[in-house]
Amino acid sequence: MEKFEVFRKDLDSVAVLNIQGFLDAHTAPEFETELQKIIGEKKFNIIVNLDGLQYISSAGLGVFMGVIEDIRKNGGDLKICCAAPKVYKVFDLLGFPSLYEFYDTEEAAVKKFNKKTK
């Protein structure tokens, strides 16, 4: 079985979700549940680290689309980092880079959040 795993890490003002493996229509609900948990805790500064993600389909991208409005309405943002070229390509094909901020490293994404909150 291809694996999908979600790991969460909480920094000062930012929640980081590290997703690994294969994100498709089968595994997307698991990712969405984790994101909703964070939102439910009223944490709206979120980074999704794609470092270990090997595959994404539109079902996975749909999760990002489903939560962003809620997050931004509450003054937060969802930033994406560390996407492998193959994964980034799918985001790019659907025009995501004009709507979401992508970073090469998690540190850069955290820094951007910290700048805003200071």
Next chain:
Amino acid sequence: MTNKNKKYQLKIPIETANLEIIRDFVARIAQNMGFSEENIHRIELAVDEASTNVIKHAYKGAGNKDKFIMVEVTVHKDRLEIDVIDTGTGFDPEEIRTPEMDEYLKKMKRGGLGLYLIKTLMDKVEYKFKPGIRNRVRMTKYKNAV
């Protein structure tokens, strides 16, 4: 030596858990044909999207018992042809054709992205619908395409 095209067929219950089997099935054939890594990924993703559409939409409300999705792959000399077939209610691709993506994304709508991706990833996409009897999405990738 015969010049016959090779055909492969996968009949599988419509469950999202089976998407990886479908992806692996087409990826292996594409690999054997000598497609580049990038094109194998494109083919895998397009077939995943077409199959996801079937799982999510084609059998709406019908319950999944005894429902199958068929993936037929034909290897031609110059191209790979993949049919994703179901016997569900089908859907009108014109109806859910995505508008300009910018506009679409601004509205943050989900779904419909799959069809847009399929069109972008493959060289040719054809639909043939006979709701309840046989619906087919045929996707073609040419070997020498960039």
